[in-house]
Amino acid sequence: AQSVAQPEDQVNVAEGNPLTVKCTYSVSGNPYLFWYVQYPNRGLQFLLKYITGDNLVKGSYGFEAEFNKSQTSFHLKKPSALVSDSALYFCAVREETGGFKTIFGAGTRLFVKA
Amino acid sequence: GAVVSQHPSRVICKSGTSVKIECRSLDFQATTMFWYRQFPKQSLMLMATSNEGSKATYEQGVEKDKFLINHASLTLSTLTVTSAHPEDSSFYICSASRESSNQPQHFGDGTRLSIL
Numbered sequence: 001a002q003s004v005a006q007p008e009d010q011v012n013v014a015e016g017n018p019l020t021v022k023c024t025y026s027v028s029g030n031p032y033l034f035w036y037v038q039y040p041n042r043g044l045q046f047l048l049k050y051i052t053g054d055n056l057v058k059g060s061y062g063f064e065a066e067f068n069k070s071q072t073s074f075h076l077k078k079p080s081a082l083v084s085d086s087a088l089y090f091c092a093v094r095e096e097t098g099g100f101k102t103i104f105g106a107g108t109r110l111f112v113k114a
Numbered sequence: 115g116a117v118v119s120q121h122p123s124r125v126i127c128k129s130g131t132s133v134k135i136e137c138r139s140l141d142f143q144a145t146t147m148f149w150y151r152q153f154p155k156q157s158l159m160l161m162a163t164s165n166e167g168s169k170a171t172y173e174q175g176v177e178k179d180k181f182l183i184n185h186a187s188l189t190l191s192t193l194t195v196t197s198a199h200p201e202d203s204s205f206y207i208c209s210a211s212r213e214s215s216n217q218p219q220h221f222g223d224g225t226r227l228s229i230l
Contacts, residue, residue: 032216043120043207043221044158051216090157102148102219106157 002027004093006105013081013112021076021108023091033074034092034102035065044090050074061085081112117141118210120222128230129200135193135225137208143188144210148219149181152205164191198229 003026013019025031032051036044048059050067058064065076076089091105117140125133137147146165150158164170164185172178180202182194191210195202205226209219 034218036218036221041205041224041226043118043209043223044219046218046220049216049218101160101163104158 002031002093002095002103004091004103004105006089006091006108008108009106010109010111013110015083015112015114016080019078019081019085019110019112021089021091021110023074023076023105024072025074025091025093026072027093027095029095032094033065033067034094035059035063035074035076036090036092036104037061038088038090038107047076047089081110083112083114086110086112118144118208118220118222120208120225122225123223124226124228126228126230127198130197133195133198133227135195135206135208135227137191137193137210137222139189139210139220142210142212142220144191144212145188146211147185147191148209148211149183149191149193150207150209152207152224158207161193195227198227200229203227203229 005024034049035047038044047063048057050057055067063078067074088107088109090107092102094102119138121136149161151161152158160173161176162170162172162183164183166185166188170183185191205224207224209221211219
């Protein structure tokens with residue numbers, strides 16, 4: 001069965017510094033991996049996905065994520081954090097042959113301090 | 115980008131009433147829609163997956179008779195919370211997906227349901 005873990009409940013970063021939000025996953029077959037962001041009292045917004053191809057995936061708002069098959073990780077990164085990046089971030093995994101069912105991580109709250 | 119509209123954004127009602135929440139995909143055909151419940155400071159709990167024209171598939175532990183889902187067209191799914199009680203108070207979020215499983219889900223802005 002597929003699963004996804006976000007080991008950090010919260011990440012604190014100073015504005016202008018690089019940020020990393022961690023995600024590890026477990027699937028039987030090939031994974032489809034996604035990152036979503038949620039702002040207060042809103043639904044989730046899609047940031048980026050990994051399906052196949054280059055391990056470094058670029059997404060919205062300057063975010064990128066690196067797929068590492070050996071470490072089964074898909075960490076979200078940004079070279080220079082903005083205060084407006086403060087939000088709740090969810091990693092999600094779907095198995096290639098698992099239909100549409102997606103498993104979400106518990107979420108990591110990112111605080112970017114000015 | 116793809117847009118999913120969820121309505122209403124907030125509902126406050128008395129215990130025992132039924133509440134209907136609508137989820138519409140505005141610019142694409144959503145063969146599959148999902149309904150989630152999100153508790154404070156917690157992740158999304160998938161309640162059910164609905165496919166257009168067929169019965170919804172409910173996750174284990176979700177009461178089918180309590181949470182009625184209808185997906186009558188490729189652009190509309192509804193969730194009806196029947197005879198709602200205070201413990202049903204939560205943030206409900208829908209999402210829609212295009213046909214291919216490697217496509218991301220597009221989420222509505224959620225409905226804050228408060229049962230008094």
